[in-house]
Amino acid sequence: MRMCECTSDTRPMPPEPGGFFGESPDNCRYDSEAVLSPALITVAALLTSALGALGGLGGAVLLVPLLVVAGLSVTDAAPLGLLSVVAGSVAAGARQLGERSVNHRIGVTTEFAATFGSVTGALISGVLPERVLVVLLAVVALAAAFAGGRRTGLRNLPDPGLGVDDVGERVGALVGVYPLGADMVPYRVVRLPLGLSLMTVAGFVAGTAGASGGFIKTPAMSEVMHVPTKVAAATTTFTIGVTASAALVVMAVQGRIDPVASAGVIFGGITGGWLGARVQAKLSPAGIRRGLSAALVVVAVILLVTA
Amino acid sequence: MSPHRFPVSTITGRRQRVALRAVSATAWGLAGLGVMLGESSGVVASAAVVIVVAAPLVRIAWLVVRWVQERDLRFVVLGLALLGVIALGGAIALWGG
Numbered sequence: 001m002r003m004c005e006c007t008s009d010t011r012p013m014p015p016e017p018g019g020f021f022g023e024s025p026d027n028c029r030y031d032s033e034a035v036l037s038p039a040l041i042t043v044a045a046l047l048t049s050a051l052g053a054l055g056g057l058g059g060a061v062l063l064v065p066l067l068v069v070a071g072l073s074v075t076d077a078a079p080l081g082l083l084s085v086v087a088g089s090v091a092a093g094a095r096q097l098g099e100r101s102v103n104h105r106i107g108v109t110t111e112f113a114a115t116f117g118s119v120t121g122a123l124i125s126g127v128l129p130e131r132v133l134v135v136l137l138a139v140v141a142l143a144a145a146f147a148g149g150r151r152t153g154l155r156n157l158p159d160p161g162l163g164v165d166d167v168g169e170r171v172g173a174l175v176g177v178y179p180l181g182a183d184m185v186p187y188r189v190v191r192l193p194l195g196l197s198l199m200t201v202a203g204f205v206a207g208t209a210g211a212s213g214g215f216i217k218t219p220a221m222s223e224v225m226h227v228p229t230k231v232a233a234a235t236t237t238f239t240i241g242v243t244a245s246a247a248l249v250v251m252a253v254q255g256r257i258d259p260v261a262s263a264g265v266i267f268g269g270i271t272g273g274w275l276g277a278r279v280q281a282k283l284s285p286a287g288i289r290r291g292l293s294a295a296l297v298v299v300a301v302i303l304l305v306t307a
Numbered sequence: 308m309s310p311h312r313f314p315v316s317t318i319t320g321r322r323q324r325v326a327l328r329a330v331s332a333t334a335w336g337l338a339g340l341g342v343m344l345g346e347s348s349g350v351v352a353s354a355a356v357v358i359v360v361a362a363p364l365v366r367i368a369w370l371v372v373r374w375v376q377e378r379d380l381r382f383v384v385l386g387l388a389l390l391g392v393i394a395l396g397g398a399i400a401l402w403g404g
Contacts, residue, residue: 042342083359087334090362094327097320104318104370105382112389119396123403170313171379186309241363246393248360253400263341263352266359270335 036070038264045084045268053276060085061144061211065137065299074133078210079251082244083262084269085212089241091270101234103169103176111239113196114203115246121207122250131307138303140209145296147215156228158183178231187228195225207247212240318373334358
């Protein structure tokens with residue numbers, strides 16, 4: 001059996017190259033456990049998912065920089081971040097579907113561009129130098145901090161001529177109606193080309209830095225494409241799962257997924273998201289978002305300095 | 308473009324909700340078991356990863372089927388193209404690696 005030549009960990013390589021998780025580009029099985037224990041990774045995923053759910057900023061944009069600052073490479077941390085994104089997306093999906101605020105047609109349309117970006121990002125992130133990835137991650141953290149601190153929503157006006165039977169997306173168009181209390185609010189997508197361009201950038205961010213890109217997608221949908229904030233947020237929760245899965249398929253083939261650490265992230269991510277959603281009603285999301293934005297700025301500075 | 312011009316989609320999300328709850332509970336359980344087993348959790352942990360990663364993709368495939376039933380061919384093509392891009396990415400990673 002081969003010994004890993006890339007890290008100080010001397011754990012033997014998997015005996016079969018190209019196994020389930022593929023062979024990594026430099027013939028080393030990246031082992032997250034060599035740097036951080038699975039328990040620590042689980043706790044980190046739980047805390048960041050809970051905070052992300054509380055502040056609406058997402059957990060991966062906190063988790064990935066924290067793991068990198070703790071000593072993990074971006075190449076190792078990005079798949080873990082994406083797994084927390086998918087886990088959170090799946091866990092939150094059921095609740096948002098119940099609120100009838102997800103527009104699947106808008107989601108799939110924008111997701112085509114985002115997936116193109118995420119697959120591209122995942123493919124090239126495997127060959128980019130670590131320093132470039134760290135700087136990119138720091139820029140992403142700063143962008144998320146900025147987006148989280150300045151969130152505004154475009155308000156679409158309710159239509160008194162619409163009833164409960166009108167709620168839902170429409171066949172053949174990027175149009176829909178969603179319930180806002182007792183009101184029914186119609187909406188339609190505008191500026192689709194610009195929106196798709198931003199989605200491609202969001203996908204690229206996901207594929208390279210391991211963050212969901214939701215801090216780009218939701219404002220792009222709500223403020224560029226004029227989708228109501230609630231629909232944009234719910235649809236984004238649906239699409240970030242697809243974007244992350246697309247990148248993870250590439251990363252799995254590249255051999256970058258550590259099953260043991262991944263289990264901790266999935267468990268912590270789902271648990272934290274559930275806890276965060278339960279506590280959310282009792283706290284001020286705006287205040288938490290500002291606190292998280294400040295923390296992201298600090299983390300970004302640390303990343304830039306250490307890069 | 309008034310919503311009245313287009314028929315309301317019959318996709319309410321009811322079946323998706325049930326499926327998503329089952330998937331997240333299963334993934335959570337397997338992942339938790341994986342955390343407890345630690346080093347020897349390879350199969351269990353891998354199963355949790357596969358379930359979580361596959362769930363959104365299966366959801367897209369299911370939406371494509373529903374859109375075929377609604378005869379919304381534009382979005383059927385989009386959905387299939389989306390799945391094709393993902394498959395292509397995996398294929399490129401396989402051949403390039």
